[in-house]
Amino acid sequence: MPTSIEREEARSLVDAGAQLVDVLPREEFEELHLAGALSVPLRELDELARSELDPERAVVTYCNDHY
Amino acid sequence: MSARAAWRLETIGFGQVYRYVGGKQDWLLARLPVEGRDAGVQRAFDVARRDVPVCRLREPVTDVGRRVADEGWPLAVVVNDVDVVLGRLRPRALAEHPDAIADEIMVPGPRTVRGARPASEMAAWLDERNVLGVLVTDVDGVLVGYVRREDV
Numbered sequence: 001m002p003t004s005i006e007r008e009e010a011r012s013l014v015d016a017g018a019q020l021v022d023v024l025p026r027e028e029f030e031e032l033h034l035a036g037a038l039s040v041p042l043r044e045l046d047e048l049a050r051s052e053l054d055p056e057r058a059v060v061t062y063c064n065d066h067y
Numbered sequence: 068m069s070a071r072a073a074w075r076l077e078t079i080g081f082g083q084v085y086r087y088v089g090g091k092q093d094w095l096l097a098r099l100p101v102e103g104r105d106a107g108v109q110r111a112f113d114v115a116r117r118d119v120p121v122c123r124l125r126e127p128v129t130d131v132g133r134r135v136a137d138e139g140w141p142l143a144v145v146v147n148d149v150d151v152v153l154g155r156l157r158p159r160a161l162a163e164h165p166d167a168i169a170d171e172i173m174v175p176g177p178r179t180v181r182g183a184r185p186a187s188e189m190a191a192w193l194d195e196r197n198v199l200g201v202l203v204t205d206v207d208g209v210l211v212g213y214v215r216r217e218d219v
Contacts, residue, residue, distance in 0.1 A: 002073035002084040007097055010087040018085070023072040034091065035100035042072050049076055058083035059076055062090040063068040
């Protein structure tokens with residue numbers, strides 16, 4: 001079961017080498033994303049996860065919250 | 068969306084999957100580094116006035132009422148012990164009830180916007196609603212400040 005985390009834990013995990021993954025559509029990623037994040041849109045996740053991500057390393061996913 | 072992605076990643080064999088619940092909004096509000104076309108965009112929290120008068124729910128409004136009158140603020144904000152916005156105090160109510168407790172005269176549930184909203188959208192947002200300003204909060208409803216029409 002994926003673990004829900006808050007900001008500080010996300011930062012710690014990324015500092016320790018976790019892959020930070022933006023799952024929003026690519027257009028939104030190009031507009032704005034967290035520094036160092038990779039773009040893996042939800043709709044392309046199956047394909048990109050296998051080619052772009054390392055399953056042996058931790059992954060932190062995020063999206064957006066509305067204004 | 069991030070929850071579904073996290074679940075899917077586990078399903079296809081990723082062993083350590085986390086979901087950053089606050090996401091982009093929370094990151095922006097903490098002013099942490101971002102990248103992309105809009106990375107340098109000014110946001111509501113950049114233009115919000117942090118010195119808006121504030122009063123706790125169970126406090127007398129005497130002092131905050133004086134500040135509102137002396138400094139010409141259109142409101143004072145009522146917050147709880149962790150600074151979550153609960154209501155607003157109108158200048159007229161403050162003048163008429165200078166010794167009241169905030170809870171007795173506040174208007175509950177004021178309109179707010181999230182701090183990460185681009186400042187460039189704020190003028191149109193305020194004009195459409197015919198209001199002179201709006202309170203800005205973080206994703207948890209904690210007060211950030213007050214954006215005035217003349218500041219955007």
